[in-house]
Amino acid sequence: MTIQVLKPKYHVEECLNEIRECLEIGWTGLGFKTVEFENKWKEYTGHENAHFLNSATVGLHLAVEILKKENGWENGDEIITTPITFVSTNHAVLYEKLVPRFADVDEYLCLDPEDVKRKINDKTRAVIFVGYGGRVGQLDKIIKICKEHNLKLILDAAHMAGTRVNGQMPGTWDGVDVAVYSFQAVKNLPTADSGMICFQNKKYDEICRKLTWLGINKDTYARNSGTKGSYKWKYDVEYLGYKDHGNSIMAAIGLVELKYLDETNEYRRELARCYNEMFKNEHKIQIIGAPHADECSYHIYEIAVDNRDSLLEYLQENDIYPGVHYRDNTEYEMYSYDNGKCPNAHIMSNRIITMPLHMYLTKDDVKMIAGKVIEFVNAQ
Template sequence: MGQQVFLPKFHIEECLEAVRECLEKGWTGLGYKTVEFEEAWKKYTGHTNAHFLNSNTAGLYLAVEILKEKYGWADGDEIISTPITFVSTNHAILHQNMKVKFADVDEFLCLDPADVEKKITEKTRAVMFVGYGGRFGRLDEIIAICEKYNLKLILDAAHMSGTRVNGVFPGTLNGIDVTVYSFQAVKNLPTADSGMICFADSELDSICRKYSWLGINKDTYERTSSTGNYKWRYDVDYLGYKYHGNSIMAALALTQLKYLDSDNARRREMVKIYDECLASNNKIHIIPATYEDECSFHIYEIAVDNRDALMNFLAENEVFTGVHYRDNTEYGMYSYGQGTCPRAHEISKHIVTLPLHLGLSDDEVRGIAKLVNDFVG
C-alpha cells in the first residue's frame, strides 16, 4: 500500500489483554484505568497533576476556559499564538470569545520570542506555545517573557510526548501554567483518541475534573462503593462538558507508555538517516530541532521550492506525504492576521512532511530520501 506519512505501532497482544481486563471487570468508562494512567503519566513526566481526557483539543478548550474564569479575563482579550499549528490550538481561544494574536515562528517553526514580545498589548493575557514536531524551540525565552509581562503560558504539547530537555519534560518547567498532550491515533503514544491536561495549580486541576464531567463534583467511579452500592446524590458545580477519557483508551495508553522512550529513540535514528541523506542537497531545507537528542520527533519536515510537485512525484512512487501546517491566517476566520507573520506564511508554502513511523526500515528511509533528492536535485 506504499509508505504512509503516519502509521501507528500498537503492541497488539498487550493492548488486547489490557482492554480485556476492563471488559472482564465491567468498567470501561471514567475511573479505574484512567486513574491508573494518570498516576503513571505523573510518575513518567514529573507533572504534579494530570487529568485524562478524550482529546488534546478538549484539553486546550478547558485550559483557556478555566484560566479565563480564574483570572477574570474578558471577551476580546488576547492570547498570542502561532499560525503554524492544527486549527484546534487557535479554536480553543476563539471558543472563549477571545482574540488570537498571531506571532511569527522561528527556524524551529515554534513561536519566535522577539515577535511575541512585539505583539504584546494591554489586552494580552496569555501565550499559547506549540512544541512543533516535539521541538523545544525557544520555550525558555517565552517563559521569561511571560514572567516579565505577567502573562499565563499554555503549552500545546500535542507532539511532545517523550520530549525531554536535559532530562526534564518541558511541560514541568516553572512558569508553565498548563500543558496539554495528545494520544490521538497517530501520535507517538497512540490510542484511538485521548489526551492529558496537566495544570501546575492543583486547585485548577480539581476544577478541570469537574468541568470535564458535566460539572459534577464526583465521577461515577468514585460514587460506586466497594460493596457495589451506587451513590446517586451529588452536586453540579459548573456548566461542564463530556470531555473525560475512558478506561479503554487508558488501557491502550498504559501499554503504549511502556514503549514510548524506545519508540522515540527509533524515530531519532530515522531522523539522523534522513538528515545524512538530505543535508548535502542545497535545494532542501531541513527544519532543525533544539535538543534533538531528546526530541520526540512526531514529524519530519523539509522545505522545498516546488512542494506540491514533489508531493505528487512521491505519491506516484507510493510514498505519501503531508503538510503540517497550512498558515492559519489563510483560513477565513483568522484572515485578519494575514501579513502579520511573514516567515510563517512563506514557510507554510514550502514545508512537506515525510514518512516517519516505526514501520519503516533504515533502507526504506534511505529510499524515500533518494526519491526526494532525485526530484529536487
C-alpha cells in the same frame, strides 16, 4: 507497497489483555484504567497533576476556559499563538470569545520570541506555545517573556510526548501553567483518540475534573468506591460542564504504549538522523532543525523545498504519501484578520513537507524516500 506519512503501531496482544480486564469487570468508562493511566503519566513525566481526556482538543479548550474564568479575563482579550499548527490550537481561543493574536515562527517552526514581544499589548493575557513536531524551540525565552509581562503560558504539547531537555519534560518547567498532550491515533503514544491535561495549579486541576464530567462534583467511579451507604449517590453540579473525560478502553491502550514510548521515540530519532545524513549536503533542501535533538520526540520530520506541491505529486507517483503540517492558519477566513503579519510562517507554510516517519519504516525505506526527494529537487 505504499508508504504513509504517519502510521500507528500497537502492541496488540498487550493492549487486548488490558482491554479484556475492563470488559471482564464491566468498567469501561471514567475511573479504573483512567486513574491508573493518570498516575503512570505523572510518574513518567514528573507532572504533579494529570487528568485524562477524550482528546487534546478539549484539553486546549479547558485550559483556556479555566484560565479565563479564574483570572478574570474578559471577552475580547487576546492570546498570542502560532499560525503553524492544527486549527484546534486556535479554535480553543475562539471558543471562549477571546482573540487569537498571531506571532511569527522561528527556524524550528515554533513561536519566535522577538515577534511575541512585538505582539504584546494591553489586552494580552496569555501565550500558547506549540511544541511543533516535538521540538522545544525557544520555550525558555517564551517563559521569561511571560513572567516579565505577567502572562499565562499554555503549552500545546500534542507532539511532545516523551520530549525532554536534559532529562526533564518541558511541560513541568517553572512558568508553564498548563500542558496539554495528545494520544490521538497517529501520535507517538497512540490510542484511538485521547489526551492529558496537566495544570501546575492543583485548584485548576480540581475544577477541570468537574468540568469534564458535566460539572458534577463526584464522578461515578468515586461513587462506586470506598464507603458504603446511599448518600454516595448524592452530588452537586457546580459548573455547566461537558462530557470531555477519557475512558478506560483508551486508557488501557495508553498504559501499554506508555511502556514503549522512550524506545519508540529513540527509533524515531534514528530515522530522523538518517534523513539528516541523506539531506545534509543538498543545498536545495532545508532541514527543519530541532534543539536538543537527542531528546526530541520527533512526532514529525520536516524539510522545506521550492516547488513543494510538485514534489508531493512526484512522491505520490512513487507510492510515497508525505504530508503538510500545517497551512498558515491566517489563510483561513476566520483568522484572516492577521494575514500577512507573520511573513516567515507564510513562506514556510508553502515550502514545508512532512516526510514519512513511523515505526513500520526501516532505514532503507528512509534512504529510498530521501533519494526520491533528492532526485526530484536536483532535476528542477
